[in-house]
Amino acid sequence: MAKRSLPPKSLAIPKAATGITGLDEITGGGFPAGRPTLLSGSAGAGKTMLATEFLIRGAMEYGEPGVFVMFEENSEELTANVRSLGFDLKKLVAQKLLVLDHVHIERSEIEETGEYDLEGLFIRLGHAIDSIGAKRVVLDTLEALFAGLPTHAILRAELRRLFRWLKERGITALVTGETGENSLTRYGLEEYVADCVITLDHRVNGQISTRRLRVVKYRGSAHGTNEYPFLIGERGISVLPITSLRLDHHAPTERVSTGIAGLDEMLGGKGVFRGASVLVSGAPGTGKSSIGASFVDAACRRGERAILFAYEESAEQILRNMRSIGMDLAPWIKKGLLQIHASRPTLQGLEQHLLSMHEAVSSFQPKVVTVDPISNLVLSRSEEEVKPTLMRLIDHLKQEQITTVFTSLTTGSGSASPEDSQVGVSSLMDTWLLLRNHEQNGERNRTIYVLKARGMSHSNQVREFLLNDDGISLVDVYLGEEGVLTGSSRTAQEAKEKAAGQRQRQDHARRLRQFEVRRKAIESQIASLQAELESGVAELDFSVAEEASRIDTARQNSADMAVRRGGGARPAPGPETKGKR
């Protein structure tokens, strides 16, 4: 199994892992160890948060205590701010894993009266580092020095000295700076911190804000060069990298039931592949959410965990609606097999949504995920923007072999073919189920067909599907002379056929009976003729015998008479002359 791995250590420079989700992947292992890294960004972009998390994780997870030199906030403020990320700075300070040093520079207090240097800062920093054996230092933000100290020439010289000093001691430093008009930082910090530069961006696009991160430069290491969206969430920062730049995820052959027997049959008899991505699209009211929920229900029945991401209805509403078709999801939630995450699509940008999904999936480890619907999320975006981000999510899910169902609303069933509106997204999907409402004879009935199912033979039939109190079921659609019949026309037709069939059977039975009767009649005729024949034969025999006897008697009589008349006269030769007396 080809392992997707970071570049082997011997080839790349040593790195200090950040422990921040996704950042280590982008930077190929973390920030350069023993060297300074510049973190630039506009106000509120998240620099301090990232720097803090870098230190905290370094101390807690990698055994590298750190010093946080803050020039703007004080330690109380910082502690309060990062508590929202779930980090307890006070505890870390008490455990001597972290030192928070607030350096306050008040311009009005300072009067310059001659030559000086910043040895005081060095001493303070050195003291803090030595007190806990720190290997990481954050300077947030050095630009306060520029604002506080009047002579920048001295300051710049000292900064150069500072970074040399840090490098000599093998400290991995993280320096924050605000983005300048034309340069990476307002005061040109990038001159001194040239080994690794990362920018954070916080922009608003169509009323929705997205945060992005980009590795501008990284000397001595390969790195992801794109902009990556990131999220400041409840457990720190998460960056969403494209986890598979190569398409090398596995293709499991196990099949997973959709929860609807008829649908499983349409899909080669067994359902979809595990790890497949399924798109269920259709006009409003066609039953997409029900199918999505059915997948999830089936997974829970198998004892697997599942997550349902809902972007239109609340969790309660979904439970109620599914109960009406006989699907009770509440017990699965109680058992801890199902999680329903409902949120408004306009709450955050598409990338942030995907990141939250990412996080939820990583922490809950489900086997089946349903996103219902995905069309809301991609509302204000063009296809070029949506596709890469969706691709990231799908890639990640495939890597984990999680079967995913996306429902998508298509506009109307009339004018444009529903297939057109989904072309971009559909190429990422392995299986595409199209739901359509079929209108005829004054009623609309639901139909479903499998537009594509990669890797398996699937039915090309349009089938009607019913949602009623005991669940979802699929029925064969009737193809009559007028075309496809669904709903009550179908039931009418079926009834007609049934009646016709019955009549035919009755006819047949009747004919059989008739034939039987005739056969009996003929047989009896034969019997009587036979009897006649026999009697005729008997009579004939009798006649023949009688005639013979008569001839015999006549001769006898004649002979007798001849004898009586007295001899001489010879009897007339008769045929019995031979015969003696």
Add this chain to the structure above:
Amino acid sequence: MKDSKASSKSGSNATVPAYQLRLYVAGQTAKSLTAFQNLKRICETHLAGQYRIELIDLLKTPQLAAGDQILAVPTLVRRLPEPIKKIIGDLSNEERVLVGLDVQPIQD
């Protein structure tokens, strides 16, 4: 606190000098020595009898740098009278020092 040199005309230790000054240095560098020399001279000239200088060597006691927020060296901190004033540099610019200490120069 190491070398504490108190200089007061009157020998009474009961009077607390009006000006409490602390000079932070980092070892015996040229700048530190210059600063100290300058400071002594300025104080003798303009604050005779009313000052007290403390010399703090940060190389020996680094933890004290945090208390007074010392970044630059040498730094002169006027602790009394309030408010606290900080003057950075080797104190060669006498005018600036006096402005910084908020001391009226004594015209000789």
